[in-house]
Amino acid sequence: xxxxxxxxxxxxxxxxxERGVLATVEAAVxxxxxxxxxxxxxxxxxxxxxxxxxxARALDGTGVPLLVNDRLDIALAAxxxxxxxGQSDLDVESARRLGGPDFLIGLTVSRAEEIxxxxxxxxxxxxxxxxxxxxxxxxxxxxxxxxxxxxxxxLSSSTELPCVGIGGITAQNAASVWATGLDGLAVASAVCAxxxxxxxxxxxxxxxx
Amino acid sequence: xxxxxxxxxxxxxxxxxERGVLATVEAAVxxxxxxxxxxxxxxxxxxxxxxxxxxARALDGTGVPLLVNDRLDIALAAxxxxxxxGQSDLDVESARRLGGPDFLIGLTVSRAEEIxxxxxxxxxxxxxxxxxxxxxxxxxxxxxxxxxxxxxxxLSSSTELPCVGIGGITAQNAASVWATGLDGLAVASAVCAxxxxxxxxxxxxxxxx
Numbered sequence: 001x002x003x004x005x006x007x008x009x010x011x012x013x014x015x016x017x018e019r020g021v022l023a024t025v026e027a028a029v030x031x032x033x034x035x036x037x038x039x040x041x042x043x044x045x046x047x048x049x050x051x052x053x054x055x056a057r058a059l060d061g062t063g064v065p066l067l068v069n070d071r072l073d074i075a076l077a078a079x080x081x082x083x084x085x086g087q088s089d090l091d092v093e094s095a096r097r098l099g100g101p102d103f104l105i106g107l108t109v110s111r112a113e114e115i116x117x118x119x120x121x122x123x124x125x126x127x128x129x130x131x132x133x134x135x136x137x138x139x140x141x142x143x144x145x146x147x148x149x150x151x152x153x154x155l156s157s158s159t160e161l162p163c164v165g166i167g168g169i170t171a172q173n174a175a176s177v178w179a180t181g182l183d184g185l186a187v188a189s190a191v192c193a194x195x196x197x198x199x200x201x202x203x204x205x206x207x208x209x
Numbered sequence: 210x211x212x213x214x215x216x217x218x219x220x221x222x223x224x225x226x227e228r229g230v231l232a233t234v235e236a237a238v239x240x241x242x243x244x245x246x247x248x249x250x251x252x253x254x255x256x257x258x259x260x261x262x263x264x265a266r267a268l269d270g271t272g273v274p275l276l277v278n279d280r281l282d283i284a285l286a287a288x289x290x291x292x293x294x295g296q297s298d299l300d301v302e303s304a305r306r307l308g309g310p311d312f313l314i315g316l317t318v319s320r321a322e323e324i325x326x327x328x329x330x331x332x333x334x335x336x337x338x339x340x341x342x343x344x345x346x347x348x349x350x351x352x353x354x355x356x357x358x359x360x361x362x363x364l365s366s367s368t369e370l371p372c373v374g375i376g377g378i379t380a381q382n383a384a385s386v387w388a389t390g391l392d393g394l395a396v397a398s399a400v401c402a403x404x405x406x407x408x409x410x411x412x413x414x415x416x417x418x
Binding site for chain 2: 044045046047049070071072073074076077087088089090091094095097098
């Protein structure tokens with residue numbers, strides 16, 4: 001399966017609200033989301049596993065991969081397609097060893113040194129990089145200062161790995177982010193908190209020229 | 210390797226203080242600790258992995274198994290011997306599937322129904338149960354009300370699985386806990402916060418008549 005990162009949804013249970021994560025993801029996929037990352041830093045392992053199992057079932061057959069943020073064990077237990085790791089999570093080499101060759105592994109990077117380290121790993125260790133925050137964001141409380149479009153363009157062009165921009169991306173600014181040459185745009189609030197997640201996803205996708 | 214749960218140390222980085230978790234564990238093992246559980250709910254995955262790797266190296270060849278609380282992925286990445294799971298963590302059947310037949314899996318139980326469910330699982334799913342809290346405890350902030358010695362004795366005698374008591378156990382009350390017939394006593398503050406962790410571990414062990 002070719003990895004399509006173009007519209008990459010990061011779920012947030014608070015932003016999804018009463019609609020819930022599952023219904024939000026299903027609507028977003030109808031609108032063109034091509035990859036889904038389950039992210040919930042507050043959930044217990046048991047709760048996260050339950051949501052991951054539901055999402056894996058919903059995405060089965062759609063071609064849209066499911067990744068779990070941080071928790072490789074939960075991803076493996078749920079039969080998810082991969083894990084997304086931050087710089088303070090389990091290292092990607094350990095994750096590759098445990099997940100096997102076909103498991104998807106994404107890594108968040110924010111600095112040139114982090115991209116250089118990731119790019120120097122054996123081919124097949126990391127499948128893609130998440131670069132951000134592109135713009136200021138309130139979704140991820142521990143996020144660093146915004147990089148801005150020029151820095152994101154420079155960072156993504158410094159690696160052969162596919163790159164997804166993340167942080168503050170909306171339907172309004174999506175065209176400017178696409179213009180940096182990224183392989184995909186990651187969105188949380190722009191889709192999770194939208195009245196119509198499907199239309200919001202379609203708008204992000206359609207902003208690519 | 211026969212699993213010796215008799216003096217089961219649960220690490221707490223705050224209680225270990227400046228001495229650190231590694232030095233505390235090394236001293237405690239000299240005093241007779243027979244199993245070590247790395248527990249740190251505040252650490253990032255990366256931090257937890259680093260400590261787990263250090264402990265695994267220190268315990269290698271001692272015959273004392275290392276278990277990691279909650280995080281099966283970190284346990285596997287560090288080459289630890291097992292994982293200890295609570296009722297809100299990854300389920301033990303998923304953990305057994307991912308960890309393989311020789312991986313140690315412990316489960317915290319506090320009620321007769323939880324013990325009945327664990328005991329009804331296929332043989333080899335769970336290696337031991339942690340029953341508690343025996344006494345009131347301040348180490349584990351989300352712990353339930355204390356069970357008391359009579360309830361612990363009744364619970365542990367209701368299952369064929371090895372049982373470790375946990376919660377508020379000290380050198381002073383250890384003899385009374387041993388008298389319930391448990392296979393082991395789990396201690397955190399009684400050893401981690403002791404001036405002499407080795408002597409504290411020896412006192413817990415020596416209280417068994």
